[in-house]
Amino acid sequence: MLLEKLEPFGKNRYRLRPFGEMQAEVVVFLSPRLKAQFEEGEALKQLVDAACLPGVVSPVIGMPDIHTGFGLPIGGVMATDLEKGVVSAGAVGMDINCGVRLLSTRIKAASLDPQVLEKILAAIEKRVPSGVGKSSAYREFRQADLEAVTAGGAAYFIRRGYGLPEDEKSIEAGGAIPGASLKAVSRQARERADQLATIGGGNHFIEIEVVERVYHPGAAAVMGLEEGNLAVLIHTGSRGFGHQICTDYSARMNQAAAKYGLRIPSRGLAAAPIDSPEGRDYLAAMACAANFAFANRQLITFLVREAFMEVLKKPLEEIGLELVYDVAHNIAKVEEHRGRTLLVHRKGATRALPAGHRDNPERYRHIGHPAIIPGSMGTASYVVLGTGNIAETFNSVNHGAGRTMSRKKARSTVSMEEFRESLKGVLLRAKNLRALFDEAPLAYKDIDEVVGTLVDAGLTLPVVRLKPLAVIKGEGEEA
Structure with a gap:
């Protein structure tokens, strides 16, 4: 049993030493409590499988939110050598650049009653469709210039008035991953690119939060986050466009494996040499999807700002809604680590550059971005910073709480009473509550325990804790 082979080797750290065909060791970050609850033998096997791929660099990492995925587990980080290694579509994930952005406000949560929050949610929902398969509510977004969007990302719309000039400075990679080429994207994927300004289903959401607690006042001030003020979280990705790209290239990589003499441990980890036609094309297509996702979150930001102004009858200057940051998960990026150039796959993991790192935006250069x-709907969310020790994880942290129940199990075991109780005090906009049982807080790990795992390990510093007040969720399951 793989679980029995996990050995502790430091605070909240467990490892599997290489055996069999493994080229690297596996490291999983778990608190004592999470370790006692850890039954994810399949997720651990997926990390072992990843450690068998050519050119993989030690260690292959499982974050404290780890749970079974397709190929690489959710909460997995895998780095491969740029010259000798492979790229895996499955190690990035189906929803390429599923990510989250945070907006700060100047509004005290105590100044708004629930009826006003309800009106704001309704105004957002009118503008931003939610749920699997939903297309944009606006023709100009459904028929946007896909070549320009996938090349320019968020900046394409910011420069056309759908945002503030300073937004561009607070997005990972400036909101555009280089190397995008629509020529690498199939016709079927292009046909699914009508979902800009939508949030989809699954764990995607728009939440209105209150900054409940500030742990690091200096960093919080730099970010514009003040205790007691409202904030907004937007969690969505590249929608059907990215999903189709992953599907296309997983199939293409599985077919190409024999040509390159690759032994693929599982279909979900289909891979190709980075410097091969399949590898280069995938990275070009992945960049298209990543930039589409950045553009998607930018348009939603614009529409959220419109909704707040409509309901509150105040100018944006008074409301705030300034972009704190936008980070990707489900992405592969070329980065420098330990004196080597690597391709870092993050699947359900978030980059966290420490203070002083040259790739930080200027405003965060001295503290880290x-x-x-x-968290899950109804539970807290966090903003953290990577410490000087974060290089241990290829500058990566967990991206959420992580599931404890499969979606199927949650649908069959969570009762309506339990679901309502778990959301007590949180306004929820959804057409069918029963369709959201798979996203109930009961189906997720304790976010405080998960975040605390890396804090106690010396890898992160908490900045603020956010408490949800109101949430928009879409129906349907998304990867």
């Missing part, structure tokens, strides 16, 4: 960790 915010890493945003949303």
Whole structure:
């Protein structure tokens, strides 16, 4: 049993030493409580499988929110050598650049009654469709210039008036991953690119929060986060466009494996040499999807700002809604680590550059950029910073709480009474509550325990804790 082979080797750290065909060791970050609850033998096997891929660099990492995925587990980090290694579509995930952005406000939560929050939610929902398969509510977004969007990302719309000039400075990679080429994207994927300004289903959401607690006043001030003020979280990705790209390239990589003499441990980890036609094309297509996702969250930000102004009857200057940061998870990026150039796959993991890192935006150069960790609906979310020790994880942190129940199990075991109780005090906009049982807080790990795992391990510093007040969720399951 793999679980029995996990050995402790430091605070909240467990490892599997290489055996069999493993080229690297596996490291999993778990608190004592999470370790006692850890039954994810399949997720651990997926990390072992990843450690068998050519050119993989030690260690392959499982974050404290780890749970079974397709290929690499959710909460998995895998780095491969740029010259000798492979790229895996499954190690990035189906929803390429599923990510989260945080907006600060100047509004005291105590100044708004629930009826006003309800009106704000309704105004957002009118503008931003939610649920699997939903298309944009606006023709100009459904028929946007896909070549320009996938090349320019968020900046394409910011420069056309759908945002503030300073937004561009607070997005990972400036809101555009280089190397995008629509020529690498199938016709079927292009046909699914009508979902800009939508949030989809699954764990995607728009939440209105209150900054409940500030742990690091200096960093919080730099981010514009003040205790007692409202904030907004937007969690969505590249929608059907990215999903189709992952599907296309997983199939293509599985077919190409024999050509390159690759032994693929599982279909979900289909891979190709980075410097092969399949590898280069995938990275070009992945960049298209990543930039589409950045653009998607930018348009939603614009529409959220419109909704707040409509309901509150105040100018944006008074409301705030300034972009704190936008971070990707489900992405592969070329980065420098330990004196080597690597391709870092993060699947359900978030980059967290420490203070002084040259790739930080200027405003965060001296503290490190915010890493945003949303909880499940009804539970807290966090903003953290990576410490000087974060290089241990290829500058990566967890992206959320992580599931304890499969979606199927949650649907069959969570009762309506339990669901309502778990959301007590949180306004929820949803057409069918029963369709959201798979996203009930009961189906997720304790976010405080998960975040605390890396804090206690010396890898992160908490900045603020956010408490949800109101949430928009879409129906349907998304990867």
